[in-house]
Amino acid sequence: MSVGLRTPICDTLGIRHPIFGFSHSVDVCVAIAQAGGFPVLGLAREMPHEIPPLLADIAERMGQMPYGIDLMLPSGVPQAASLEALRTSLPPAHVAFTEGLRQRFDVQPARKPSFFTTQVRSEALFEQQIEAVLASNCRGVATAIGLRADLIERAHARGKVTFSLVGSVRHARKALDAGVQVLVAQGYDAGGHTGPVGTMSLLPQILAVAGEAPVLAAGGIATGAQILGSIAMGAQGAWLGTLWLAARENHTPPALMQRLIAASSEDTVITRAHSGKPCRVVRSDWIDAWDAPDAPAPLGMPLQQVLTGDVFAAMHEHDDARLIYEAAGQSVFGIDRETTVADQFTVLLADLDSARKRLERLAV
Ligand SMILES: Cc1cc2nc3c(=O)[nH]c(=O)nc-3n(C[C@H](O)[C@H](O)[C@H](O)COP(=O)(O)O)c2cc1C
Structure with a gap:
């Protein structure tokens, strides 16, 4: 049959x-x-x-x-935009907050150019x-x-x-x-x-x-x-x-794979911290930091990614076990290996x- x-x-x-x-x-x-x-x-x-x-x-x-x-x-x-120009227009409080997180988590810059470090x-x-x-x-x-x-x-x-x-x-x-x-x-x-x-x-x-x-x-x-x-x-x-x-x-980075395997549906949250628009992701220390009481409201699209895209690229490149996250749904319950x-x-x-x-x- x-x-x-x-x-x-x-x-x-x-x-x-x-x-x-x-x-x-x-x-x-x-x-x-x-x-x-x-x-x-x-x-x-x-x-x-x-x-x-x-x-x-x-x-x-x-x-x-x-x-x-x-x-x-x-x-x-x-219409057309350069990342450099938009970076200079970011609100100083958001830049300072992101810089603080970068230092707190000792984020090393991404070495490989990617969409998140070069595009808007x-x-x-x-x-x-x-x-x-x-x-x-x-x-x-x-x-x-x-x-x-x-x-x-x-x-x-x-x-x-x-x-x-x-x-x-x-x-x-x-x-x-x-x-x-x-x-x-x-x-x-x-x-x-x-x-x-x-x-x-x-x-x-x-x-x-x-x-x-x-x-x-x-x-x-x-x-x-x-x-x-x-x-x-x-x-x-x-x-x-x-x-x-x-x-x-x-080719999911190993630390992200482990996070997805360990995650239950409750470990996925809707946040604007990734792109500026509501997006369901699997939580990490980075996502939690943007949800903390001292965090500013995320910027809109595309500015939030102008602000944080290089950190997203870095956590993936370095497979950072504390910070790494990805878009993921409540269906993550289906990932066990x-x-x-x-x-x-x-x-x-x-x-x-x-x-x-x-x-x-x-x-x-
Ligand atoms: C890592 C990831 C990236 C995604 N990126 C996009 C995208 O660029 N465009 C899009 O239409 N949908 C995107 N989606 C949503 C999927 O198309 C799909 O609707 C969603 O994954 C279905 O729910 P599920 O994650 O519970 O299976 C993405 C989903 C994931 C998990």
């Missing part, structure tokens, strides 16, 4: 399982595609010059396997990213936080399937008005930027306005039973992000199957 189940979107996209995997790692994406899911590569952390070779690499390694690319396009960022989110940067993605052979284009009607149109003109991560009915309506084809109902439980409504409450509300558009469930999902439950509610699949951080293919994507698919599909059998036994 075959394990798992298929929904119409599996045929639309040419995938075996209705499991969608967001990741910043090409290695994870390739493994998700090989396991029969639909991988979506996030570009929000890439330096502009890295994007063309990265897209060439994923296109080559995917061959005929379908995949998507995700862009984070918040509105209200500067701006319209000019987004336009470069959009051009590169549209020119690529990706099957799907996903957007989070900001929605650009012209990007949706241009993606459709290239035959791409469009996805939008939505955290509220209002966002869903806006996405549908812009012509987005697939809604990802991403609840409060999710790792990364998130709204205030939990997945279990959000999903039926998004389904109610989606009409014929397929809806995927995201946020807090780490088991096959949850995937089956989402499909039973009307979703055509589940979109997972946190779980893949436990895969060897992600380092594993591989192939193993994760085996476990998810076996659990989905036993949930299905349990349902047949229990429901009369």
Whole structure:
């Protein structure tokens, strides 16, 4: 008997399982595609010059396997901006607080240049990213936080399937008005930027306005039973992000891996200290320091990352066991060891199957 189940979107996209995997790692994406899911590569952390070779690499390694690319396009960022210029405009009290933390935790500077030490989110940067993605052979284009009607149109003109991560009915309506084809109902439980409504409450509300558009469930999902439950509610699949951080293919720094393994759902918190917008992360001393009574309110996007991006890069480069954190959802309960994507698919599909059998036994 075959394990798992298929929904119409599996045929639309040419995938075996209705499991969608967001990741910043090409290695994870390739493994998700090989396991029969639909991988979506996030570009929000890439330096502009890295994007063309990265897209060439994923296109080559995917061959005929379908995949998507995700862009984070918040509105209200500067037209064009240099990190140096913005650094001089930071409020002195915030600079002093961050400097104090840097000294208290003895943060050594990052040596390797990265997005967080060299870039600032701006319209000019987004336009470069959009051009590169549209020119690529990706099957799907996903957007989070900001929605650009012209990007949706241009993606459709290239035959791409469009996805939008939505955290509220209002966002869903806006996405549908812009012509987005697939809604990802991403609840409060999710790792990364998130709204205030939990997945279990959000999903039926998004389904109610989606009409014929397929809806995927995201946020807090780490088991096959949850995937089956989402499909039973009307979703055509589940979109997972946190779980893949436990895969060897992600090259997660060892101290972060240990933190994720040790963490329970309560160890993830929504903070503005990472990017300036509410973002669920796994707690660390750095995140706690920004939550302490003496901490200033975080700045907005993109200034909070102008202020703290180099510390984020440093804690990752140096694998700092006290400070290191990452976006992570309440689904972190599903991480109990380092594993591989192939193993994760085996476990998810076996659990989905036993949930299905349990349902047949229990429901009369
Ligand atoms: C480390 C990490 C980084 C993320 N970055 C992005 C991003 O750049 N763009 C995006 O659309 N979603 C991003 N997300 C959110 C995922 O797309 C997804 O909605 C979320 O992980 C689902 O909830 P889960 O983490 O409980 O599985 C990120 C999630 C994680 C864990």
